[in-house]
Amino acid sequence: MTSSRSAVIFALALLAPALLYILAIVAYPLVDTIILSFTNAALRPTYDFVGWANYQKIFGAGNFIDVIIRTFVWTFFSVAAKMVIGTMGATLLNSAIPGQTVFRILTMPPWIVPMAIGIFMWGWMYNGQFGMISGLLQNFGLIDGPWPFLAQGNSAFWATIVTDVWIGVPMVTIYLLAAMQSIPKDLYEAAWTDGAGRLYRFRRITLPLMVPAMLTMSLLSLIATFNSFDIIWILTQGGPSNQTTTMIIDTYKTAMGSRKYGEGAARAVVICIFVSLFCIVYFRAVRKLSQGEIK
Amino acid sequence: MSQLSLKRLEKSFNEAKIIKGIDLDVTEGQFVVFVGPSGCGKSTLLRMIAGLEDVTEGEISISGKVVNDLPPVERGIAMVFQSYALYPHMTVYENIAFPLRVEKLPKAELDKRVQAAAKVLQLEPRLQHRPGQLSGGQRQRVAIGRAIVRQPKIFLFDEPLSNLDAALRSEMRIELMELHKRLGSTMIYVTHDQVEAMTMADKIVVLDAGLISQVGSPLELYHRPDNLFVAGFIGSPRMNFMNGTVTSSNGTSLVIDLGTLGTLDLPRSSKIGAGQSVTVGIRPEHLKLGAGDFTLAITPRIIEHLGIHTVLYANLPAGENFIGLFEGDPKVEEAVAVEIGFALDQVHLFDQAGLAVY
Incomplete structure (x- = not known):
């Protein structure tokens, strides 16, 4: 056996478990969902192919477009807030502040606390009668009476974003902190020697050198936020009056609530297409970055 | 008038004292090299002058003004880092222009200065390239260009050629x-690198464990080292040392017992008394094959033939390394004993404290 052939066999052997795993839990369900999206599958034991009917139906009804817009707005504000707060946090944790280690540890709890417990905690904080936030706002005279945040459409929408940001910020912070620490110290010393102040150094050195890491983190955060289910489901189940129903919640309600599997699959495929588009945009940006077209 | 003056300069990191009291004057236009082994404090000293490290004790003056508390940019210095510290996301032009952009210099003046620096450093065809597209030497020149455009009073270089x-x-x-x-x-x-120091410097400052061991011109340090450390550090290959004991001293000469190597009668008007330990030093290039004022027999362990000269490595009876450097390609063989001699006026002598005796 030639050495190159044995190298190929060895590589395939290493690849096989991961490949089988991905085929079983990603590729097969994905293909099955796409097939399902062209059927009228429901609770009945049999189903028929209906062509594009499910897609025509969901795009024909105005509420799906509303759901898409709401999802994008929800995702945009959540990702933007996570990136801004994460960048600020990473910058702070990277600077030589007293008690730096303590601050680094304090960043972690939202990430460490099991997600469901964290969300329930926020659910209680948002409670109008007993919640801390409503109580504090009343004490400061900012609201007249109890404010049930999750029972009002507008405030529920923002409340779910705040919780999503709270859970998502630690990962963004730690990832960006790691990227920031990989920037050579010499660059800052050289800039300081040349008279560049803190803000100038941040703008001209830190931020440009962080672009690749920020792009990666934005994509990861975008996909996770776009598909964020637990937070909204536990806090509002998409209510009140569908005001927090995003695409993933909508898909779940259609497929699992109304048992319209075919229509739910069509909605899931639309999510898949959007996420794929995000990835294409990301990889194009990374390619341009490596070719030096983005400065 | 001295342009840079260091007075009783000290630097400690927590309990560890790295710079232990340095006094130095540098006059305008001098090329001064700080040289010393790793950990001797030379880079720390340079960073203190640059303003990148605080001063624990003492004073740094530039052009007569104490600059201890001034930020680097107000000291009139520019520094070239060992890693070059080029901004990878900026072009060569932007890297060189960086300090001028910080200064908010008008665009026309900025361009003039960058172009002038690029011309001096032959970087004109590379101005739109990024550091990643340059060779090591070109990167080095960009780093120097960034220092030049600031028109500093003093350039500081931190091991710029080591990469x-x-x-x-x-x-x-x-x-x-x-x-x-x-x-x-x-x-x-x-x-x-003592070769860099010898070839480039007007004045060499030899540092050892946070203190100045000797200051002088390269040839002063080579011919008249103040102590064992400088004698061993300056010169390549390094000076040979032989331990001995003074057996008699009459004010004009010393008789030194070198054990199995023999007895050396050295003309020195020194106060070293009989019984004191001394170290005799002789540079490898001052040895010659055959008999000399003092002759010893050694057996080469390794021989390097470099064409222009031949280097011979051996061990003295007490185990110390002994190196000989001879012009051309003399007939010497490994493991075959050879007679080597040297002139007494080439001998360096160091007392018990390691200080030179002339």
Whole structure:
């Protein structure tokens, strides 16, 4: 056996478990969902192919477009807030502040606390009668009476974003902190020697050198936020009056609530297409970055 | 008037004292090299002058003004880092222009200065390239360009050639010396490479464990080292040392017992008395094959034939390394004993404390 052939066999052997795993839990369900999206599958034991009917139906009804817009707005504000707060946090944790280690540890709890417990905690904080936030706002005279945040459409929408940001910020912070620490110290010393102040150094050195890491983190955060289910489901189940129903919640309600599997699959495929588009945009940006077209 | 003056300078990191009291004056236009082994404090000293490290004790003055508490930009210095510290996301032009952009210099003046620096450093065709597209030598020149445009009073170089290969290093060494002649600025240069120090410096500052061991011109340090450390550090291959004991001293000469190597009668009007331990030093290039004022027999362990000269490595009876450097390609063989001699006026003598005796 030639050495190159044995190298190929060895590589395939290493690849096989991961490949089988991905085929079983990603590729097969994905293909099955796409097939399902062209059927009228429901609770009945049999189903028929209906062509594009499910897609025509969901795009024909105005509420799906509303759901898409709401999802994008929800995702945009959540990702933007996570990136801004994460960048600020990473910058702070990277600077030589007293008690730096303590601050680094304090960043972690939202990430460490099991997600469901964290969300329930926020659910209680948002409670109008007993919640801390409503109580504090009343004490400061900012609201007249109890404010049930999750029972009002507008405030529920923002409340779910705040919780999503709270859970998502630690990962963004730690990832960006790691990227920031990989920037050579010499660059800052050289800039300081040349008279560049803190803000100038941040703008001209830190931020440009962080672009690749920020792009990666934005994509990861975008996909996770776009598909964020637990937070909204536990806090509002998409209510009140569908005001927090995003695409993933909508898909779940259609497929699992109304048992319209075919229509739910069509909605899931639309999510898949959007996420794929995000990835294409990301990889194009990374390619341009490596070719030096983005400065 | 001295352009840079260091007075009783000290630096501690927590309990560890790294710089232990340095006094030094550098006059305008001098090329001064700080040299010493790793950990001797030379880079720390340079960073203190740059303003990148706080001063624990003492005073740094530049052009008569104490600058201890001034930020680097107000000291009139520019520094070239060992890693070059080029901004990878900026073009060569932007890297060189960086300090001028910080200064908010008008665009026309900025462009003029960048172009002038690029011309001096032969970087004009590379101005739109990024550091990643440049060779080590070109990167080095960009880093120097960034220092030049600031028109500093003093250039500080922190081991700027240590990342280059040997051929490029000697090329860049010459370029730096030419640049110094052209600009006429004061340059302070840190290196652990004594060849760089000998070839580039007007004045060498030899540092050892946070203290100045000797200051002088390269040839002063070579011919009249103040102590064992400088004698061993300056010169390549390093000086040979032989331990001995003074057996008699009459005010004009010393008789030194070198054990199995023999007895050396050295003309020195020293107060060293009989019974004191001394170290005799002789540079490898001052040895010659055959008999001399003092002759010893050694058996070469390794021989290096370099064409222009031959280097011979051996061990003395007490185990110390002994190196001989001979012109051309003499007939010597490994493991075959050979007679080697030297002239008494080439001998260096050091007392018990390691201080030179002349």
